[in-house]
Amino acid sequence: MSIVVRVALISGSEAEIEVAPACSIDELRREAQRRLGVGRGKLLSPSGRYFPDGDITVAQAELSHGDLLSLHREPLRLASTVHAFAAILGDGTVVTWGHDAHGGSSTAVRPELKHVKQVQATGSAFAALLADGSVLAWGNPECGGDCSSVQERLVNVKRIEAGFHAFVAILDTGSVVTWGDAAFGGQCSEVHEQLQGVQQVSCTGYAFAAILDNGSVVTWGHPAHGGDSRAAQHLLKNVQQIKGTMSSFAAVLDDGSVIQWGPPAYGAKAVQVPVENVQRLEAGFHEFVAILQDASLVTWGHDPWADGITVLPFKNVQHVQVTDTAFAALLTDGTVASWGDADSGGDSDAVQEQLHDVRCLESSGGAFAALLEDGAVVTWGDRQRGGNSSSVQAQLKNTRAIYANGYAFAAIVQNGPVESVVTWGNAFYGGDSTYVQAQLSL
Structure with missing residues (x-):
């Protein structure tokens, strides 16, 4: 004997659906989406809980005539490698497209990609953070597409960050787990004990820099591309933000000054960049761009003292975006x-x-x-x-x-x-x- 249940969106839209006891919850969800004219979402029981995974029936879910269910939909979100996209759908599942070898195919992990909270990407691989704090990865193994070697440590993950060749998982304890290309940041054993209280993680093309909760910085990865910050450590106090080009890091301190370190070709030295009152920093492949407190814009390269600082003729800058070799600034008007x-x-x-x-x-x-x-x-x-x-x-x-x-x-x-x-x-x-x-x- 069929029953009629009601399914409602958060907007208040509602549909009455007649279902047989043998009908699956998944079939009910799809019919609700069709009636309400929406894409994928998660169906919540009358008590506000998600139904368990698996193809359970209306009878097994113990639904009754007149029950009110909710269809919960998260906004669609995307992430990308260099050659592929991944979309987190409204029901917390993921679909991918683009070059298969660079993350465009998630077939190997598709059955497990449920209740996804976040997806991050290296140049050729994706990593998904699930609601239970675990992680799944796919794509090019050399760039982090295989996390099996650290899977047992990927528990209670708070968020994932990514470089071009490796991933960093920040745990709820403030410590980290890394995987991917060991030479380019996928292995951090030399500094692992220092990586406590991690607040932010940034990268060059080949190295990582972490800001700790005391404002200090820890780096690892390729030493010639920012992974060796020993020359800068005495200057890196009260750091607020770090950005990286392909081979150099620059850090903004709480007084608006900037410290830079990177390629040995420039003496493997740390320098205080001759700019002041930096509000926000962006980085391209080879150049840094700083938005100052007065919303003006300056830019410089790997050696700011030898090459100088360029003051750009743009005022009232809100934000800067970069391609490989060009920049665009959004102005306040x-x-x-x-x-x-x-x-x-x-x-x-x-x-x-x-x-x-x-x-x-x-x-x-x-x-x-x-x-x-x-x-x-x-x-x-x-x-x-x-x-x-x-x-x-x-x-x-x-x-x-x-x-x-x-x-x-x-x-x-x-x-x-x-x-x-x-x-x-x-x-x-x-x-x-x-x-x-x-x-x-x-």
């Missing part, structure tokens, strides 16, 4: 200024008239995308890396967020309660999301 390699987005003249009321910027390895306040998107830079979105422009309305990997962009578009993913750029490396579109509504 909602306009954008760009500089650097024109082919990689350093020249935005062709779209400058469209760049107004910009909400945020995103960058691939060679192109920029600007999300406007009205939900439209403007792109420029290398066409092969997402600099031309004309093929999907009609779909880029009501855009909520933009993500990028090295070669493609992915936009989350919101039409009422329905979220969809629109992609462009190199199809082989994530610019084609045909597969994920089908998964959004299962």
